[in-house]
Amino acid sequence: MKDNIAPATLEPPAEHYLDVTGEVCPMTFVRTKLLIEKMSSGQTAAVCLNSGEPLANVPRSVREHGHSVLDLAPVDPARPDGPHLLRFRKN
Numbered sequence: 001m002k003d004n005i006a007p008a009t010l011e012p013p014a015e016h017y018l019d020v021t022g023e024v025c026p027m028t029f030v031r032t033k034l035l036i037e038k039m040s041s042g043q044t045a046a047v048c049l050n051s052g053e054p055l056a057n058v059p060r061s062v063r064e065h066g067h068s069v070l071d072l073a074p075v076d077p078a079r080p081d082g083p084h085l086l087r088f089r090k091n
Contacts, residue, residue, distance in 0.1 A: 014046035014087060015039075020058075021050050021083050028054040029061045036067065039090045047086045048075065055084055062088050 018035050020028045032047055039045060049058055059069050071087040074080050 014044045016043065016045035017048075018045065019048045020054065021048055023054075025053045025057055029058050032058055032062065033065070036062075036065070036090055041090055044070065044087060044089050047088075048083050049086060050083055051081050059086055059088075062086070067091050 016035055016039060018031060020031050023031060028049055035045055035047075047058065049055060055072075059072055063069055068089045068091055069086065070089055071085070073085060075083045075085055
């Protein structure tokens with residue numbers, strides 16, 4: 001699990017970064033939730049996740065827990081079925 005390493009492509013950089021591309025559901029959101037618990041209100045995070053189940057479930061779960069999804073986009077726009085970057089703010 002990576003944390004506090006903002007990818008160079010983020011503008012502005014997120015305060016926290018997590019790569020869950022090596023995880024499967026439900027661990028993708030479990031790891032995201034653990035990150036959220038460490039964050040302060042108003043901080044931002046970027047989570048790199050695979051398409052499919054994680055792409056459907058993690059952003060939805062972040063919203064259901066009351067946080068704001070700021071952006072969700074493929075890491076490589078030429079590969080829309082590849083990994084995505086979810087950016088959110090803890091409320």
